[in-house]
Amino acid sequence: METIRLKKGLDLKIKGEATKKVLTTISPKVIALQPSNYKGVFPKLHVQEGDTVKAGQIIFSDKKREQICFTSPISGTIKAIVRGEKRKLLAIEIAPDGKNDYLTFEPISEVSKANRDEIQKRLLESGLWAGIIQRPYGIIANPTDTPKGIFISSFNTAPLAADLNFTTKDEVDAIQIAVDALCKFTDKIYVNVKADAPASPLSRLKNVVFTAFKGAHPAGNVGVQISHIAPIGKGDIVWTISPMTLIAMGKLFSKGIYDTQRLVAVTGQRVKEPAYVKCLPGTSIQSICEAFEIEKEVEICGQECGIRYISGNVLSGEDVGENGYLNFYDDQITLISEGNYRELFGWAKIFRPKKFSLSHTYFSWLTPKKKYKVDSNTNGGERPFVVNGVYEKVLPMDIYPVYLLKAILAQDIEKMEQLGIYEVIGEDLALCEYVCPSKINIQEIVENGINLMLKEMA
Amino acid sequence: MExxxxxxxxxxxxTFSKGGKLSWLHSTFEAFETFAAVPSTTTKGRTQIKDCVDLKRVMIAVVVALIPPFLFGMWNTGDQHATAFGLEWGFWLKVWFGFYKVLPLFLVSYIVGLGIEFAVAQVRGHEVNEGYLVSGFIIPMIMPIDIPLWILALSVAFAVIFGKEIFGGTGMNIWNPALLARAFVFFAYPSVISGDTIWIEGLTNATSAIDGFSGATPLAIAAEGGEAPSLLQMFIGNIPGSFGETSTIAILLGAAILIFTGVASWKxxxxxxxxxxxxxxxxxALAPAGSFSAYPAINHLVMGGFAFGAVYMATDPVSSAQTEVGKWIYGFSIGALCIILRLFNPGYREGMMLAILLMNTMAPIIDYCVIRPNIRRREKRAATK
Known part of the structure; x- marks a missing residue:
């Protein structure tokens, strides 16, 4: 097995790691499907308020690619269809009936003998196709494409991320079934494992190509891994799938049901005893938080600070708010403090022991093992690019990030192609945004660039 | 308790917000507000947390690194004056004299520079950028101590407006603003920045200087084939020259701070x-003995503005090369050009300013050439499919 060593990157040491135990299975009062979870999808609604649905029943589909549909993770009734400005579809809320009725699909007993059409049909009708992400752009894969390869990262290096060794340990059989099915779509399935670490359960898989990665975050990001195994160029298409989706695929083929139940790490310093829970995507944050003791009152610099509820991790998650839901692709919730406090002469203090900085203008590098409490304060105002060479320290890719970002800002498609827009999505540059002294919203710029490419290349 | x-x-x-009486001073107020306290703004995008370093911290680190040459400059100004006029002054009197003489330069630099910055930020509706904290500190340090204040004010205004604001402010400029101020004086008022007497306070119009004291900088002396001060003396910096540039040892202290904090590129x-x-x-190796070209190469490192330029001006992250390989080429070219100018430009021996400004101009081309292979790699991969 080849081992790829990444020298650049940064492991943020943050308080609030989940202990490896499953606290409970959440039975939510409400579950929501949010079209905004799926990049580039224009929803076409298939249900009305009051309809009863089963798990696996279609809720909406993509207007542009009708065969891609999104299904209910649970059985119940459509409680509300929430719309925003210009009647934009925000969420479809489902009140579970507690019966766990599944729409049954015909199981495929021996996936290795099935053909691509059969497997594809099952994935599309069940709604699990949405779990297959295409690179470039990070959108849902096209059913008509044949990817150069399918990439699976078996470990997550993001701050406080769910330990996939823990969450996949009993599911290898299901994952093997999914991998066998996916072999019909491509010649090569790459499984990337962490070097010098307890062996991933996924390392027992067959019919796959293993590559080991060594290094700090973002070594676990599948985009970074692809750029070291087979960089994506113009016209290339590869797919990526998370282990979580593979488990659901395995269950779909073996049992014929759409079951996206997953282990979710509930993390962050505002959770008193962080641990894992079992729940469905779309579960309301509130019902997950009810299972935990939350630190309600926290003061920073003598000022009361609320809680920021993040679906995902602190680097590339989404601030969903107290009334939000667990996003479809996430297996983590992070609760940190809102940073709406002012720190007197904060930038001028010689020592700021409670804050971490990669920069040696502070002294946190002297205490490399210390874990920090984090908050959402930007720690300064937004400025143009001034300091150089900082992003490069945390981006283990053959890319000049500032030049790519400037090409995007200038909307120069040719330059964007030349500088590697196909190789990145926002999360790959999340650390660059974290360390940026000019506080530039890099992920937003990258996503704007990708949207521009999607528009121009369509 | 708040x-x-x-x-x-x-x-x-x-009062300063929209609708308030002084709302036209909004940007100025905001600058002072964020100076006093890190604002309560929170992250909006996908990255939920941010590193606690910001541009204010970076800039203040550079200012801290400028303090050793600043302190030395105060003493040296007093000492040079005392030597020129045969005065028997104590240490603190020399320091006080230097402080007293340089304070107006700093005041003019900051008042004019920040005044323009604040006004432009106000008109554009931007936040005030911290960049001038450093430029404003550097400008008085690279000027002769005797420079008339109105010329200083003019050069600061030129540097800020034409060096920075017309490009869009800090981060968008092509040349180092502080050097541009010096270049302005050099080209517009050449008599002010050349000659032997300007480097020592009060010498230009003096009648009471001791006999035979020229005040010439070591670089000028050496170029004329004279006996320059010893290497050690130049290294310590007890020589005539611009306020902050003379002491290589103080500059090395500053360099240590810059490298340690990672603010400036050691490359x-x-x-x-x-x-x-x-x-x-x-x-x-090639020069005939006795010519200036035969002057020991190592001495050039401690003469004139070389050390100050290499540490504080060439490393300006905005106007220097941005790529890591580019930095090596950029720095090497500055050093090489500086010495070439010193040796072969009899009109003006101090080559550092022109070398850095020229390489500032070339930096984007260097970066372009460094990035080309990266682009070509990508094109090649696409072609071989």
């Missing part, structure tokens, strides 16, 4: 020295 400063800010804020500093030595040694 802090009284924060309380005061909250109290006067409405640029090192490659500048290598470039200078390369040309210097080559000249030493």
């Amino acid at each position: 802090n009284p400063i924060l309380k005061l800010i909250d109290k006067i804020k409405p 640029i500093m090192l490659s500048t020295v290598i470039g200078a030595l390369a040309v210097g040694f080559l000249a030493n």
Whole structure:
């Protein structure tokens, strides 16, 4: 097995790691499907308020690619269809009936003998196709494409991320079934494992190509891994799938049901005893938080600070708010403090022991093992690019990030192609945004660039 | 219990906000507000947390690194004056004299520079950028101590407006603003920045200087084939010259701070020295004995503005090369050009300013060439499919 060593990157040491135990299975009062979870999808609604649905029943589909549909993770009734400005579809809320009725699909007993059409049909009708992400752009894969390869990262290096060794340990059989099915779509399935670490359960898989990665975050990001195994160029298409989706695929083929139940790490310093829970995507944050003791009152610099509820991790998650839901692709919730406090002469203090900085203008590098409490304060105002060479320290890719970002800002498609827009999505540059002294919203710029490419290349 | 400063800010804020009486001073107020306290803004995008370093911290680190040459400059100004006029002054009197003489320069630099910055930020509706904290500190340090204040004010205004604001402010400029101020004086008022007497306070129009004291800088002396001060003396910096540039040892202290904090690139500093030595040694090897080209290469490192330029000006992250490989080429070229100019430009021996400004101009081309292979790799991969 080849081992790829990444020298650049940064492991943020943050308080609030989940202990490896499953606290409970959440039975939510409400579950929501949010079209905004799926990049580039224009929803076409298939249900009305009051309809009863089963798990696996279609809720909406993509207007542009009708065969891609999104299904209910649970059985119940459509409680509300929430719309925003210009009647934009925000969420479809489902009140579970507690019966766990599944729409049954015909199981495929021996996936290795099935053909691509059969497997594809099952994935599309069940709604699990949405779990297959295409690179470039990070959108849902096209059913008509044949990817150069399918990439699976078996470990997550993001701050406080769910330990996939823990969450996949009993599911290898299901994952093997999914991998066998996916072999019909491509010649090569790459499984990337962490070097010098307890062996991933996924390392027992067959019919796959293993590559080991060594290094700090973002070594676990599948985009970074692809750029070291087979960089994506113009016209290339590869797919990526998370282990979580593979488990659901395995269950779909073996049992014929759409079951996206997953282990979710509930993390962050505002959770008193962080641990894992079992729940469905779309579960309301509130019902997950009810299972935990939350630190309600926290003061920073003598000022009361609320809680920021993040679906995902602190680097590339989404601030969903107290009334939000667990996003479809996430297996983590992070609760940190809102940073709406002012720190007197904060930038001028010689020592700021409670804050971490990669920069040696502070002294946190002297205490490399210390874990920090984090908050959402930007720690300064937004400025143009001034300091150089900082992003490069945390981006283990053959890319000049500032030049790519400037090409995007200038909307120069040719330059964007030349500088590697196909190789990145926002999360790959999340650390660059974290360390940026000019506080530039890099992920937003990258996503704007990708949207521009999607528009121009369509 | 809320802090009284924060309380005061909250109290006067409405006056400066939209609709308030002084809303036209909004940007100025905001600059002072964020100076006093890190604002309460929170992240909006996908990255939910941010590193606690910001541009204010970076800039203040550079200012801290400028303090050793600043302190030395105060003493040296007094000492040079005392030597020129045969005065028997004690240490503190010399320091006080230097402080007293340089204070107006700093005041003019900051008042004019920040005044323009604040006005432009106000007109554009931007936040005030911290960049001038450093430029404003550097400008008085690279000027002769005797410079008339109105010329200083003019050069600062030129540097800020034409060096920075017309490009869009800090981060968008092509040349180092502080050097541009010096270049302005050099080209517009050449008599002010050349000659032997301007480097020592009061010498230009003096009648009471001791006999035979020229005040010439070591660089000028050496170029004329005279007996320059010893290497050690130049290294310590007890010589005539611009306020902050004379002491290599103080500048090295500053360099240590810059490298330690990672604010400035050690690659640029090192490659500048290598470039200078390369040309210097080559000249030493080829030149006839007795000519200025035969002057020991190592001495060039401690003369004139070389050290100050290499540490504080060439490393300006905005106007230098941005790519890591580019930094080596950029620094080497500055060092090499500086010595070439010193050796072969009899009109003006101090080559550092022109070398850095020229390489500032070339930096984007260097970066372009460094990035080309990256682009070509990508194109090649696409072609071989």
